[in-house]
Amino acid sequence: MKIFDTLSAAEKELDISGIVRIYVCGVTVYDESHIGHARTIIVFDTLRRFLESDGLKVKFIQNFTDVDDKIINRAKAENASADTITTKYIASYFDEFDRLNVKRADSYPKATEHINDMISLIKGLIDKDFAYVSKNGVYFSVSKFKEYGKLSKKKIDELIAGARVEVDETKRDPLDFALWKFADDYPRWESPWGHGRPGWHIECSAMCLKHLGSDFEIHGGGRDLIFPHHENEIAQSECYTGRNFAKIWMHVGMVTIKGEKMSKSLGNTKSVDFVLKKWGPNIIRLFCLSGHYSKPIDYSEDLLKETIAKWRQVENCYVELTHPEKDELSNPPPNLNIKVIQPKIALYKENFNDALKSDFNTPLALNFFFSIVNEVNNLAAHDFVTESISNSILPEFKKILEVLGLKITEPPHEESNRIEELIAKRNAFRTQKKYQEADVIREQLEHVGVILIDHKGRTLWIKQEKICSEV
């Protein structure tokens, strides 16, 4: 599988010789997550699912930043402890991303639980003369790392020239960044240099090295983290270990709204909770995968509405495949025979995999998935979804749903029984040609989200996922 690596600015073959180790920069837990965060997480969740479906072993680590000025400010504003804030938002993170059907990472390390790891990393950097203690804290000396700027393709002198950062006179060089910041207020930790808090970037270095080691396979995050966050992570980690930090840097494009980046400061965010209530998890996942991960994607209601239509086709396909016609009752013409259909589906599935293996081209992969859906629905329209067809397609179909993290919900038994009773009643009316009465029942079912599919001599039904924004 090839993935575009930001560092080498080229596609790189993913090393699958051992466990595929993935580290994704997660969120700072001081506020609600929005769909921008969700996109990044969904992309990596899907990547992970794809690798696992291919039989690979994946170790997936995603951190929570739980030490940060924004957290402290929020705590002050709410007259609560930082801990209260982070606990609250970690809980809501899990609640929301579980609803998005995001598989839990193997571990969710927190900055506050790795203070000692960070301290020993900083110590090592000071020993190797890559860092120094100053009045306000411990700083990484950017000029000591010759390759600084290699990820973001920035030149050091240009950075200085265009620097918008306030110059801190206590630093040797304006580009130096904090590894440890002295502080008297809480939360604070003891360190060999004085009490205070870790700088932002050091946590990821410490946690990557601890949980994944050096030269792990994929380091991911949003594009906006390339500079300075990931650039600084590379500097710290490579100076500390003397080894390559990560093999592939994979960055996910921003979610925009009306063409502008969605962000807190612009006040144009859509929270995960909001979009889940409005569109539901399947639509959100399909939407997030409908563009290439590296490009921006625009949150537009029109596009999301289109996605609903696709999802309805998927639901239809699923119901047809799970309720096939008996082989002996169906008589497909030669061109719709299983011998023709099966290789066709197999080809689509292969194309689906190939698309994902080519820099995780999810929009292309989704095309092939929908080709399968369409193929099945076409057969279904003529009552040709037979048991043998279903037997050959359903397992593949389910595998794809699993990779994409899509989930079809089926109603509980009691409800199903009630629905089927009504359908039996309706069909009785239909055989008597009492269509008005039959239609009343169909409308009644429609009101509770049940759509009927009439086939020769039998009626299938779909309990559609409820999507609030559907007109």
Add this chain to the structure above:
RNA sequence: GGUGAGGUGGCAGAGUGGUUAUGCGUUCGCCUGCAGAGCGAAUUUAUAGGGGUUCGAAUCCCUUCCUCACCUCCA
């Protein structure tokens, strides 16, 4: 100002030298008791503008214009 990524039909979105992907939308048919799903046909013979290379370019080169992101916290 610097750096990076882009500009494809009404919309979304592949394709990186040689059969006008594909999906959605719209229109008209067909199928159906009516629907759902589906089928057929039509809609625009798309590739930001201008140059160049080539037998041939959306695809390579030059140039102009435009958009977005990053250069401060950000997924």
